[in-house]
Amino acid sequence: MSFRLSQRSRAALQGVHPDLVVVVEAAIELTPVDFMVSEGLRTAARQAELVRAGASRTLNSRHLTGHAVDVAAWVDGQVRWDWPLYPRIAEAFKAAAKTRGVRLIWGGDWPRLRDGPHFELDRRAYP
Helix, strand or coil: CCCCHHHHHHHHCCCCCCCHHHHHHHHHCCCCCCCEEEEECCCHHHHHHHHCCCCCCCCCCCCHHCEEEEEEEEEECECCCCCCCCHHHHHHHHHHHHHHHHCCHHHCCCCCCCCCCCECCCCCCCC
16 A cells, blocks of 8 residues: 655755655655654754753754654554554664665664654764
């Protein structure tokens, strides 16, 4: 099944690095689980707000430079946060990145504080 990015998702991609946008656009066509882009580029004020709320632990987020996106699984017309959905979405992101030569990091692969909805361009390739 092939899904499409919504207008809201496309709006959330404004200011995101073009290589990451290409990966998102390809991943939506590959994923077995529909998703929406919930956040892309963030302001410093938004990032500080997320840190205060405990939703982030850094003021040096890749979102500040447009090098990261967060997605939300979209199942039966609603956002779902069930962990098993996110590795399936991540497979599509990783496949899309690999075929396009884009070095991508998935927050779900982090050894601590796993973040299933988070995808970012590798700092070593995209400083």
